Amino acid sequence: MSALAGWLERRQVAIYLAGIGVGVVVGLLLPGVHGLTVAIDPALALLLYATFLGVPFLAIGRAVVDARFLATVLVMLAQAVLLPGYLLVMVGPSAAQAVDVGPFARAFVVLIVLPLVVAAATQTLGDRAVRYARRIETAAPTAMVPLVSLTLAVVVASQIRVVSDELGALLGLVPLYLAFAVVMVALVRVLPRWGRPAEALDDDVRLRPISRAGTWRPRPARPLRAATPGPRPPGLRSPRGRWRLRG
Known part of the structure; x- marks a missing residue:
């Protein structure tokens, strides 16, 4: 981890609060800022791309035999299967039937599949000594805290008026x-x-x-990182000889 990445991580709470504060001020003072809603998905996709860069995709084949990796996949699949049941319990049968599946499918493609594929491609190119891909992989840990703060600012600025109207x-x-x-x-x-x-x-x-x-914070990649063998990816540390998640 670079010195800048360490400095940002030590001050991440203050940086996140600053992002929220900027979002509140901008959202309340600028009347047309609700248009920032269109920037939420790109900000989240960029954040998840940086997160997925921490998954050593080139070692996924060896990870399949790891029980922890398989357990992670099974838990994710179970959550997807149980989601309709959760909706029935939380919003009732009539509301659950009215839910449009389209936005969920679009969010899955834009926020999970696309960042995942691009991150895997970046690592593959980096493994083949493509210079820009390696630079992106190196810069990803440093960019995480600013990306989270940017995402917070965009989400808060675009939604603060709606939240204030429904505060009660x-x-x-x-x-x-x-x-x-x-x-x-x-x-x-x-x-x-x-x-x-x-x-x-x-x-x-x-x-x-x-x-x-x-x-x-969204952490869909962390269980995969922990269960995948190979060199230490960004965002993990290994005290006492064992990989442990940080943050």
Whole structure:
């Protein structure tokens, strides 16, 4: 990791808050800024492209025999299969039937498939000594924090007026999120005891699920990165001889 990437990561919370603040100010002061909605998908696609660059695609073939990799794929497929059931429970049968599948399919292609394919192509070209591809791979870790901040600014600026108009309804969701936080923390404290004694786990390992469950950032590539063998990809560290996710 470069010195600039380390500096940005140490200050990422402040940078994200600055992005949100800029989005709030711009969204409230400039009347026509709702047009930034068209920039949300490109910003997210660019962010996910940088994220997928951390997956060592050239080692995917060896990863297929890894149980962790297969478990990740099965969990993703299970989530996709269970999604209609979630909709029925959360919004009811009539609303679920009215859901248009088109935007979901488009989002999947634009935000998952396209960044994934381009990232894999970038790594393939980089492996063949194509200079610009290697430069992109090298710059990706440094660009992550600015890209997240940019995405936050774009989303907040384009949606802040809608949110402010529905603030009363949104405040009603606060108890639900608080209840989720309480249940999540309780489970994080109880579940590790089933696998091994809690005292055998350091604080970072025991508390990491809380950070994961409460983090908004999209991380579809992290399980793949953790389960894929090969050289250390950006965004991973290896203390005590074991790969561990960071951030």
